[in-house]
Structure formats: C-alpha cells, structure tokens
Amino acid sequence: MEKQEKTNVMRFLDAKKLPHKCYFFDCEQVPTGEEVAAILGKDAAQVFKTLVTTGKSGSHYVFMVPSVGELDLKKAARAAGEKSIEMLKSKELLPLTGYVHGGCSPIGMKKFFTTFIDSSAKALPSIIFSAGRIGRQVEMTLDDLKKAVRLTECDLIARTE
Helix, strand or coil: CCCCCCCHHHHHHHHCCCCCEEEECCCCCCCCHHHHHHHHCCCHHHEEEEEEEEECCCCEEEEEEECCCCECHHHHHHHHCCCCEEECCHHHHHHHHCCCCCCCCCCCCCCCCEEEEEHHHHHCCCEEEEEEECCEEEEECHHHHHHHCCEEEECCECCCC
C-alpha cells in the first residue's frame, strides 16, 4: 500500500503532539458527511462539517456542526453576537481560508476566525472532520481539538419539530 501524503492539518496536529487518527479515501466528487461516515464505517453524528459564514458586520465566523444536522443561522448569529449571518459564497472560500469546498478544516485557515462547535460534540467520544483536503479526515476528541483551535460550544442545529 502506498504511503498517504499528510495534509497541513495532520502535520500541525503531529507537531503539537495532539492525538488524532487520519483517514484517507478516494472520491470523484465532494462526499456528504453521511457518505464520509459510510466510507469510514462511523456514525454520521460523529462526522462534522466546517462552515464559513459572514456576519452583518462583515466579520467571518466558522461553525462546526454534525453532518446530519443543519446550521440554524439565527442561532449562529446569536452565538456570534451578530444581527444576521449568511453562508460564505463557495467562490470566496479558497481566497479567504485557503481551503476548497468539501475540504475546509477548522485548523490551519489563512487566519483565525472565531469558531463555534455544536454542543452535541460534548456527548461524543470523538469527532471526525476535514483534514484540509477532499478525501482526508481526522478524528480526535473534543478536548484535544480545543488544544488546536479556540472553540465555543453552543446549540447551533436547526430543529425540525
């Protein structure tokens, strides 16, 4: 088996000596979180997506939510202290963060943005998120992720009752 090339995210975690597990897989197009979970044989609630947003003030924010959930923009705005928040346009993602759609990681963006994670992560033994490239994921505990990125935990998921 050929040696898989590590991403900058993986190298950063290695350098910080933060325990994590790396996953490598091939895919034709950007997989959904559910597809990533199926490929890895994991619970989809453990796979988190990293979303970049713009607040009414023009500031940018990062939100990590379970792939099975949807970011509630009103809750996101409240968490960030903004009047409103909207998703960043896909074409703006790479110049702003250094990452492409489907390969966006909360670790190693071009600059630090205030980052929030859905509080459901607290109940999980570990979470899986993008390692900065499509087909690359890392798994680590929430406590270890907090050593890599300053995170605020809050309820961010849209409820569909």
